[in-house]
Amino acid sequence: MSAANQLYQEVILDHNRKPRNWGKLDDASRHAEGLNPLCGDHIWVYLKLNDKRIEGISFEGQSCAICKASASMMTHAVKGKSIDEALTLGQEFRDMSTGKLDPQSGDHHLGRLTVFAGVRDLPTRVKCAILPWHTLHSAIHSIEQVSTEGEADPVPGAGLERTDHA
Numbered sequence: 001m002s003a004a005n006q007l008y009q010e011v012i013l014d015h016n017r018k019p020r021n022w023g024k025l026d027d028a029s030r031h032a033e034g035l036n037p038l039c040g041d042h043i044w045v046y047l048k049l050n051d052k053r054i055e056g057i058s059f060e061g062q063s064c065a066i067c068k069a070s071a072s073m074m075t076h077a078v079k080g081k082s083i084d085e086a087l088t089l090g091q092e093f094r095d096m097s098t099g100k101l102d103p104q105s106g107d108h109h110l111g112r113l114t115v116f117a118g119v120r121d122l123p124t125r126v127k128c129a130i131l132p133w134h135t136l137h138s139a140i141h142s143i144e145q146v147s148t149e150g151e152a153d154p155v156p157g158a159g160l161e162r163t164d165h166a
C-alpha cells in the first residue's frame, strides 16, 4: 500500500469513528439535503451564518465511509471561513476530485483535503466525496436567495445556476 493510500485509509477510518461537527445544529439559519442515489448517501448540512461568515456548521445522515469522512473534513475546513472562501474551497475540491486540479501544484487552499485526491481514479466514489460540498453549496445558495431581501449587497459569486444558455 502506498503512503498516500495508507493516509487516505487512516483519515477515512478516523473520521468515521469520530465524525467532526456531527448532528443537527440547533440554531442553524439554513440547511440543505444532499442525495447520491448512485451509492445511497443521504445527508443534511446545517449552517449558521453571521455577517457572511460560517459561524457554525454540522451534518448528519446516512452515507458510506467516504461521504461521511468527506463531510466531516468539510465542516472542519470551512468553519469560521467566509462564504466566498468556502465556495472557493468547494470548487477546488470538485476540480481535484475530477482531475482538473493537481493537488501537488500548491495553487489551492485544500490542505488536508488533498487526502481525497485519489478518488479521481474511482469514478463511482467521486460523487460520494463531492456530495457534502454540493450540499453545502445548496445551503449557501438558499442563503443568498433570502439575503437579497434583507441586504443591499447579495453574496457575490455564490454560483447561482444560470438558466439562460444563450
Ligand code: ZN
Pocket: 036, 039, 040, 041, 063, 064, 065, 066, 067, 127, 128
Ligand atoms: Zn457513497
